[in-house]
Amino acid sequence: MKINTTIQKNLVIIICYAYILLFIYAAVSKFIDFPNFKVQLGQSPLLGVYAEFIVWSIPLSEIIIAVALSFKSCRRIALWAAFTLMVMFTAYIYIILNFSSFIPCSCGGVLEKMSWNQHLIFNIVFVLIALMAIFIESKKQQEPKKTILLVTLLTLVAVTAVIVLFQLSEKKIHHNNAFTRRIPHSPVKMLKGISLEYNSFYLAGYNKGKIYLGNNSAPKYIMEIDTSFTIQNAYRLNQDNHNFNFATAQVRVKDDFYYFADGTIPVIYRGSTQDWKGKPIYKGNTKFSTYEVIDSTNFTVRALHPKTGENYLTLIDIQNKNVAQKHTDILKKQIDGVFDTDGLLSYNAKLRTTLYTYYYRNQYLLATPTLDSIVTGKTIDTLQQVDLKFAYLNNWREKKFATQPEKINTYATTDGNYLYIKSKRLGKYDSPEMLKEASIIDVYQVNNNSYQFSFYFYNYKGEEIKSFKVYDDILLGLTKNHLVIGRFRKERFNPLQ
Template structure:
């Protein structure tokens, strides 16, 4: 009887010790994710969710937002565009037509910047443009210029990210869609740290109000602001301190391809821009932040591009354990996709109308560039 009790006590102690070890491991693992070097600022009157709509499918992406309307594309139905109002009350599905019988649709991208829209695929490549009044697309890319991402700058110019034939590394550039399409690439904007491909991965955006190309690095705490001539205007920093991409790159010998050899440390997951501001979905947990809240939401850090300064942060709540994937900002409305759902958040009064930058800003100060070069 005594021996049986002894075994029982030992078993309980063993299970308890193992549970404690597992608990300590989990807590330690979560604590490692916290960066004690920075602290976010959250407003008392934080942006709040005002509308939500179940789209029934999770393969939509935001093709544009303007004039109170949200345009959603779907890679599985590239010739159909879903149009919503910002209150998410009205819905219209538009069938796009084009001047060709068929096109290879490997990686199509729709971009809507009224009064124009673009249907593009940089892997084929082709660019079709049309007007939103009739949604008829016409081919305008005369030369085979390849790219991995593109954002319209105006009706005849695209900002692009591509792989250079010269260096085999990522570069930023522009494509002119005039009579003879021409590409202008910059080999100075993106800074190679490891391999020039994975380490320079990021989100490309174009700010129509500021007339600036913006590129936010995915694996380091930096974003680039360049003018239409691809001249660096600002090299800004996000809140965290990860200035070097923490990645390991391997090679698939049979295919002569590079790949990530281990999971990379993501710093900036996605970004969007509107007016004077840059909105960044960070993957770094800051000092004093609630781990419980962090695990149930996505954090957005807001930066003022004209002042080169951090402004504040806010949370976008998960929906049914699904996290925010992509988003866009239209004046004072934050528009996000979360799983099958689209949501809108109300931002503050400062975002209501497109802002005009002051005459002297961080974007036209040579000092801002020289500090980082």
């Protein structure tokens, strides 16, 4: 009996030393690499919203418990605390593996080299040895029933606390984010890139495995490239009745048709991608600065109001006697109605939704094709008010930026259920160094107007993407001198769902 008691006593001491070693090592590792630990915690799908508090409380709790385990007088309470904390860690990993939308980076320290499943097994082992020490200690007090009750209660409290944190964090991260990004392991696999002869190309469209590039310097020429980058063709648009002096015409390719329009001259051409011959389908009075194709006879455009000079969105309906249906109050003016409402127009064919993403504020608009119903969405950025300063020339007749403003949303595109926005603004836990290596793309779900996650689109040969498009599971990007293609890893994010 004496030998058994001695063995049990030594076993408790060994377990305490194991926890002391684990907690001290883990806490010191976190403090040594504190900035990285803070970033990893801030990007956690479960704890990111509370990272400011948790980033200090976890390592401090580990140190306090480790110190308490060193003293015989408070060892019993410290074992209970160690058990509860390890149950919380275990519940956290279980939720990450089974209920989280993505799996974040590792926790650092002693667990950094382990997979998440290995983390789970490791934690379960430590939960069990803590239980063993607790029950050995409880025999001295002759309180087995009380110990079982307390173990059950603390387990329920620990697991419930983690579940509540998860639910609250999910709600806050999607709808009241305070600029906290969640960044999973790269959901995009970069496939390849191809060098372009000119830096004036833009993405005109994608259809049946073929990428179409327009050229701002040569508006009537278009390049066709397959997704393997092995076949390239160049075409010249053959426009019937082309008596218009276009200055900045752009091409849009949708299905088997192309569209050609300038906007400063209110004319739209349409032609087949089989022979690239087009003819005017719209000759009206509404001048516009950008346009998007809804279908073969309907176009959303951003125009300038003839009286106020302010931006507004309108629908051009070819079948309705070439009349543009005006909706002048969609773009919300904050300063001048021109620069402050500048942004990116896009159309989502799957959801039949027109989207407009402001450059200089944390907002985007969702509208029906007829522009009758408007919903305002918010990005995770916190800048709501446009901050622009102007200089006036030629006796106040010409207005320019006094200082170049920072764009909140530098580029945006949509496909399927998602809106993708490129941002150069750093969130709470973003690393400034990443902006030298990659572009940050924030992903929003259009049908419920919520933030989902962010990912890095890495630079290609030192060049960041200036524009990009998503077509099904393919991501196309244009850098200064290259066209690059990536594909979403469906096991990490499936844009088709």
